Structure formats: C-alpha cells, structure tokens
Amino acid sequence: MKAPIGVIDSGVGGLTVAKEIMRHLPNEEIIYIGDTARCPYGPRSSEEVRKFTWQLATALAKMNIKMLVIACNTATAVALNSLSKKMPFPVIGVIFPGARAAIKATKKNEIVVLGTSGTIKSGAYEEAIAALNTSSKVIPLACPTFVPLVESNEYEGEFARNMVMETLLPLKKEQFDTVILGCTHYPLLQKHIEEAVGPHVKVLSSAEETAQDVNEYLDYHHMHHPIEEKKIPVFYTTGSVPIFKTIVEKWLDLQNADVRTISFK
DSSP: OOOOEEEEESSSTTHHHHHHHHHHOTTSOEEEEEOGGGOOOTTSOHHHHHHHHHHHHHHHHTTTOSEEEEOOHHHHHHHHHHHHHHSSSOEEOSHHHHHHHHHHHOSSSEEEEEEOHHHHHHTHHHHHHHHHOTTOEEEEEEOTTHHHHHHTTOOSSHHHHHHHHHHTGGGGGOOOSEEEEOSTTGGGGHHHHHHHHOTTSEEEESHHHHHHHHHHHHHHTTOSOSSOOOOOOEEEESSOHHHHHHHHHHHHTOSSOEEEEOOOO
C-alpha cells in the first residue's frame, strides 16, 4: 500500500519510536509531527492533550497516511480510544507495547513506570500491566523535568545526569527488577537512568515493541509498501526547526534531514 505511516509526539521523544519503525520497516515512508511549541504535554489537562493530539492526527489524515502511531504516552493515555474509533486508518499507541515488554522482561513482577505527570495520573500503565498479569506490582514515578531536558538538547551532560539521579532518589527504597520508560523522550536519558537504578535492573523502552506491532499489523492486513526502495522521512515541528533538525539528525543518524514547520491554532 503506497501511503505513509504517520507518527506524532509532543516533541522529539517520538523519534525513538520512529527510529525503530525505520529500522524494522526501511521501505516504509514516515511522516512525523513533533508538537515542540506546546511541549511538554505531561502537565497539561486531558482536554488540552486530546485537542492537540486530534489536531496532529487530522493534519496527517490530510496527508493520506495509512496508519497513525501515537508515539507519546500522555497522548496515548487520553486520545487513543477516541482516535481509534473515528479515524479512517488504524491507530497504534505505545502504552500496551511498553507494558507487554515489561511483562516479558520481569522475573519478580516488580515494575517501575517512569512517566510524565499526565501519564502517571492516568493510571494507563497499571491498567495495561494488570490486563497482562494481575500479580504484578507497579511502582509509578512522575519525572516532569525529563522532557524539557531532552527538548533543550541537554540530555547528555553532567547536568542531565544529576537531574536524573535526583529525580529517581525515591526509588532507592523500592524493590524492582524492571523499569518502563513510560515516555518516548526518556530513552535519550537511558544511560543516566540505568546508572541510577543499577546494573541488575532492566530498563525498557516501548519503541521496539511498538515497531513490531506496526510491522505485524501491516503484514496481517497486506498494507506494506510494495516497492523496495529507501523512503526519505519527512519531519514537521511546531517549534524551532534548527533545534529539531539537530536532534533528528543526531538521534536518527541522518544527514540533511527534511525538517519542515507546521502550525496549529
């Protein structure tokens, strides 16, 4: 099926999901929208997040996508169900794949979920994990400073490391063997998070599981792009193109990435 896959996020975090989709499905065309001007979504009301997510999805619908991936946990929590019911294409979120990855990985059924305030308040991960394994203990922790770190392209230095260490201090008193990065921005901080929780804890992103879901859906419904050719992804941002372009090229290992601006009222 000669149509692109749309990927949306509150900013650059969804690039972690786009990266895995591009790796698993190199022949597919990707159109990505990062709503960096209104990022982060985590502290916003559910009504605001739902409105913004619908705006992004509607913009991609006009670009004739064949599938939408909500590569944002906060948006998945509040908008996945309504978008799935009303959009003319399949919609995949990142929460259930992340929960499934954690259930596969944990040995003790003790799982930490790191997320934005909005995702943690929604209880979406607890619900998804309970649907897979009712005996799992879930320890949620909101990390509101992480998204701004990533969006400002300051996620690699000592300041970011110290911020992660301080934010995760409450976990020192908890017992767990698995951490879900319940925000698609957080994999860019993964090395700091792994250092904070220790070498015996598995730190998981939902990105690869989500890409596998995309692949399986396209395969089952015979929707893969029929031509074997490398498709150049297109990226839209509602904020600064230079900053967004820098992160896109660095994280996805691209040169001269096609980054464009888009705006919403």
